[in-house]
Amino acid sequence: MRRVLPRLIPYVGLVIFLVIFGVPVYWILLSSVLPPGQVLSTPPTLFTLSPTLNNFERALDQLPVAEYVVNSLVFSLSSAIVSVVVSFFAAYAFARWRFRGSRALMLVLLLTIALPQIATAIPMFQLYAKLGLVDTLGGLILLESSILIPMTVWLLISFINQIPVDLEKAAMIDGANFAQTIHLVVLPLMAPAFVTLFLLNFITSWNELFFPLVFSSTTESRTLTVGLVQLTQVTSGASSRPWDLMSALAATMVVPILILVIFTQKRIIGGLTAGAIK
């Protein structure tokens, strides 16, 4: 018994976490299939034998879903890719070479996200209006990638530091140039880190509300998240948020993310370095 107990602890821990995370998620997703009258019942409804798709119908009917989905996909994919790629270059330089001023530059990079997002809204909008970037996906992608860069850089620095320098040195001794070294040695080992950060940045962009709300004026560049605040319903009053519709849209928005996570699972579990504790 004494030998079994310690081995059970991780599983017990996992179960506790699953309950704490799972129950609220379950309730939110349940709300999307309950008829409006039942969602806020006293006592709370925990289960239903007759789920309804009516909320989904109404929510997706109200919005130009096809355009929003396309915009969201393009926006999130591009922001994630651009941020990870650009950050990798910078992170490599900071991690491998301690040149004069690198510390200061890293600090500056950190500080650039110190200004709250809302403060940047009005000045940036004025700038964008001048540059004709308002209501363009490109403009949004620039903004979002930019916000994601500082943290991605710092995290990539940590991950790059985990790779022994000797591998790169060995490659160079063998005659590889800089680009080849990165390509053959560094990138494969960075795969789990890249995939993780790509995934996280994708999700952040997918759920980003503030920038698309302010900088999109039409369905040209509006994303699904903005749809969440556009959902209205007579039965919630003109200014209230209709919970049944919003939970339905949220449930829809979560599906692509789940698919993406399942797809990328393999790469996250360590490319060529199996570091799992067995």
Added chain:
Amino acid sequence: MRTSKRMVRAAIAGVAVLPLVALAACTSSGDDGGTPEEGVTITYAVQGFAHEAIAPIVQEFTDETGITVELVDGPASGQDLLTQLVPAFTSGTTPYDVIDADDPAVAALIAGGWLEPLGDEVTADYLADLSEGMLDSHEQWNVVDGESYRLYHNYELGYYWVNQETLDAYGVPVPTTWEELESAGETLKQQGVYVFADAAAKPGLTFVYLAYLAAQAGGDIYAADEGTRTAFEFAKSLIDNGYFPEEAVTWNYDQSNAAYMEDTVATMRQWTFFDGVAQANTAWFTPEKAVIADPPAGPAGSKTWAGGWGMAVPAAGEHKEEAKQFVAWMNTPEIATRLAEASSFFITSRTSVLDALGGEGIVAALKHYSDSGFVVPRPFHPKAAQAEAIVDDIGQSYLTGQITIDEAMDRLKTEIAALD
């Protein structure tokens, strides 16, 4: 090494100059319209739920004038509207040609100088058609320096909804005064039912509730006068005595409606839309459960305040003449009546609408409230959005016992005065 040092300096200088260049490039620009053209497309941002109902009517405008109107989902709340519009307006652009704005938002937009005066051509028929209470509201909220900037297409009252079945079951008469409300509360409390509730969450709903009581107490909420004090104290006593759920201070409308429809609350103040909510709840609904009664009379009688959403034209638009034409057309008595028939979001107490639809249903109640003189305008302040937020904060702090009534009145007076 020397070459690269120079290049380093050049690179840093370049990166530093870039933002300054961007800063320097900022000037403001404007635009103006001309005479209405055919073949133009304008966008009208209005609540999503109304689109289906009004689309056919809007189509007739296109058929008549050749101006295409694109219905776009407007943001659901006034705050979202301001978030979307303020950056655009300060840059001299607008995402929409015609917008729907609620009272506090329009006060802010007019003050910012971002709305186009509508002019007599647009407003003459409309003004002639307004009932008295609505005309007062219009003058307070939509008119500055003699110019009209917005036309109400939605005029809502806080009705006093009563669950007649519950009251009958416990032998309680419908409360007609504050005192009767309290005694009914005592009786119902024994049965585990609250006599009255209203959603009072932030942002905005606390103000709605307290202004309702203030109207009944004859108080000017922004002056923090005796009437306001009476209203605040009454609200607190309802909570302290257990007649009003303290939790309602955190409720939004979904929650207060749910409580009412669970029969844990016997009466409530709620907008027009509850009519649709109640009837949609087929498992629960019977006509006796959702009856509109006269508002309970406070020291100043039975009162409720009214406000609503209306159409306005942003000054930064490129097709302002077409937009104004559309606004005028939508608000002619004939079209306004048809819109009111099509969607409850377009019901107002214009005489034409009241005459056409006032025979039954919710519009009958609207007519009754109007004719009985129950209706007063929403408390006005030029910085309404901010002022209402102040009332929210102070009202909630007082109702949850964080500050005393004296502190509440003092703060209300000073903070509102500081707005000027």
Added chain:
Amino acid sequence: MRTLDSRVADRSGGAAASPDREVPPYHERPAPLRWGIARLLRFVRLPRSVMLLALILIAPAFILRAVTSVYPFFATAWTSLTDSSAYNPETTFIGLEHYAAILSNPSAVSALVFTVVFAVVSTLLQVVFGFMLALLLNTKFRFQNAVRALVLLPWAIPAIVTALGFRFMFSDGSGIIPTALQVFGIDINWLADPLAAQVAVILTNVWRNVPYIAFVVLAGLQGVPNELLEAARVDGASRLRITLQILVPLMMPLLITMSTFMVIFQLGSFDIILGMTGGGPGSATQVAPYLAYQAAFISLDYGESAAISMLLFLIILAVGVLALSRFRKAQVDY
């Protein structure tokens, strides 16, 4: 001119420089596509000077940051010193008037205080639980992939939906949380009580962000060399000792980085609070970024909003500098 080689050899600090990491040498890995691209890359000519190469690599990131945040920073700094607002056609310089007004306003100050409390407490809890969760997810077990996907969900749901959802879940009567707690005899009126509301928003915020931290730490744990752990196990160390004495120090730079960024983000965020309480009851859960938002978009007082943002910036500056020094310290330590 020093070569790339010797520059690289100068590198100091960094993790796991152990040579016995179990990685097949690059030239022994089969990967036709990769080798094909590598042959093409032969033609890439890069500058020999490391300084220049470094600058080329960091330039894109910095240019993006410069345009989208340095410019607004100066704009905001300037605006905070003026009386700019929608009601004011002529903006005049008023110096530190806004700052004085904010700092002498008790509710603004308490909002600033709660902002810091909210961010710091949230981050501490998130990092601790995130690390624990990452350790748990790192063990092999059945349904590992499904569990990982599920665990990410709290973070994958849009913030306003989470906020609104928890507002309902905490509500007396119809909320699942008070109902569950009643079983234990606990009866708290969560969102109507000032202190309980503060706890509720912090808990929701922690709930939301733990998966994010867990995933990043998980990626970090993947890079821990197996030999290190094997050696420790062979030496007879218990799991707990392995965790505390090996994994924690190894993950320290990553944890500090995550903590720093999470604190910074949360000092500037108010979406959870807006959706759950709107800053209430009263002003109990009011936070500075929400104040700044209200000042700009509701009160249309751009100068005041900018001043609040600048004050927040100063707080964040302090946090950032503090964190950077600890980050460097943790790196050099091993």
